[in-house]
Amino acid sequence: MTSSDTNKLAPEFFSRGAIEVAHDLIGATLLVGQAGGLIVETEAYTRTDPASHSFVGRTVRNAAMFGAAGTAYVYRSYGIHWCLNFVCGENETGSAVLVRALEPTIGLELMRARRGLEDARLLCSGPGRLCQALGITGEYNGRRLDQPPFAISGRGESVDVRAGPRIGISRASDCLWRFGLPTSPFLSKKLPP
């Protein structure tokens, strides 16, 4: 038994602001079924954030964002990819954290097979890539994160987390709500100095 096995995140971990949760998730371990890794990059989206799906209020697509903290919000991106979010907030506030990149550590061969790639750096370095590697689809939308196939363990030691502007958005691009391990080779994009 390793320390990460005994360090499962409590549901209350997500009952805070998305920015705080996004920061604290860096270095945590995400496991989905038989594949997973270390979370090295996240982004926060809040209810009053023009770049957030929840900004316009509750819709069919973003309903999960207004659900309980500690559930998954999975949506289709650019008609092709899936993206995985962790719903946050104390009162079903419509805030969430986008999981943007993992350092793959568990189930490498399974993820290689799903991605059709060998290079570990390309397996999970991006929200769409990560979902393909972990087998995440729209069926996971609204599922609880503290129950199988999900398992999330907190980081053991403190890590160096750096913030930067979010990627791929056209509004509120001045918010530094992207967080990551600055030295990780598994980021979807380098963080600014």
Added chain:
DNA sequence: CTATAGATAATCT
């Protein structure tokens, strides 16, 4: 190494 176009479909205006 950086830059850009194309894929592709649900969601939004």
Added chain:
DNA sequence: GATTATCTATAGG
């Protein structure tokens, strides 16, 4: 009809 919380392949320096 336009936009999009992306990725890949390809072309160019």
